[in-house]
Amino acid sequence: MRHLIRFAGACTLTFSMAAPAAAQSVSPPVRTAAACAAHALATPVPVDALRLVGAQDSVWRELFGTGELVVVAGGQARGVQLAQQFFVRRPPAQGRSAGRGLRAVTTAGWVRVVAVNDTTAIAIVEYACDGLLAGDYLEPYVAPVVPPDAERTDTSGEPDFSMPGRVLFGDNERSAGATGDFMVTDVGGTRGAAPGVRFALYRNVGVAGLPLAAVGEAVVVFADPETSVVRLTRTRDAIYTGDLVIPRRP
Numbered sequence: 001m002r003h004l005i006r007f008a009g010a011c012t013l014t015f016s017m018a019a020p021a022a023a024q025s026v027s028p029p030v031r032t033a034a035a036c037a038a039h040a041l042a043t044p045v046p047v048d049a050l051r052l053v054g055a056q057d058s059v060w061r062e063l064f065g066t067g068e069l070v071v072v073a074g075g076q077a078r079g080v081q082l083a084q085q086f087f088v089r090r091p092p093a094q095g096r097s098a099g100r101g102l103r104a105v106t107t108a109g110w111v112r113v114v115a116v117n118d119t120t121a122i123a124i125v126e127y128a129c130d131g132l133l134a135g136d137y138l139e140p141y142v143a144p145v146v147p148p149d150a151e152r153t154d155t156s157g158e159p160d161f162s163m164p165g166r167v168l169f170g171d172n173e174r175s176a177g178a179t180g181d182f183m184v185t186d187v188g189g190t191r192g193a194a195p196g197v198r199f200a201l202y203r204n205v206g207v208a209g210l211p212l213a214a215v216g217e218a219v220v221v222f223a224d225p226e227t228s229v230v231r232l233t234r235t236r237d238a239i240y241t242g243d244l245v246i247p248r249r250p
Helices: 002-009 028-036
Strands: 039-041 052-055 069-072 085-090 103-116 121-128 137-140 165-169 182-185 198-203 213-223 228-235 244-249
Touching (some): 028 121, 069 103, 182 213, 198 228
Antiparallel strands (some): 039 103, 069 121, 103 121, 165 182, 213 228
16 A cells, blocks of 8 residues: 555645536536436445545544545456546435435545555545545546536427426435426436436426426436436426426427
8 A cells, every 4th residue: 555655645636527528618517516416226336336445544534525535445456547537426325215216326526546556546536516425436437418508498399298207306315406406307318318308397286177387497417228317497486306307309
């Protein structure tokens, strides 16, 4: 570990959140918030996932922030490389799921490896969305593809009610969100979700004879096959878990 300490001690913090050229017109706070957004988890975190185990400090601590050096339990033998970036994620606490077994995964921040040997790596915390904790796990960093118009509302497409989805949750499994917040939906890539796709949000008020109520608009910033992360661009009421997600078609 001695050569790791010398190397890491000589490094300087450089905040970097790489983003595609198309996303550069989006304000830095929105790009950062998109990277910090919660994601959905349907299966347990792998038992062999890379994890934070502590800080490079004279005393053991379990909470870390931007600019600090943290120790990763895994090195070159696990494929970790110098200068590699990782998201730091936190699995949800035990409790109910929001549907289909999906739970919210907290994005605690992201780190960059500054020193590595066969079994251990030292990383610098480039950004802390929340406090990073010992035991948080790592995933390869991929900058979100934030659409250049993610800060405005676009209602030009017609809502397609043939394949409705639902809002699942926000950060820390919050059940409500407002304009500017990021929330997770159950409409994924297999149902047409992709960065830049627009959703209209509706609510069934549960009264016979009354139509669905339009409650907001959203744009997709991330999608996997089964879920998507959206930014709420306009809301006329709080957006709640269970509200309907209706894709807008060109």
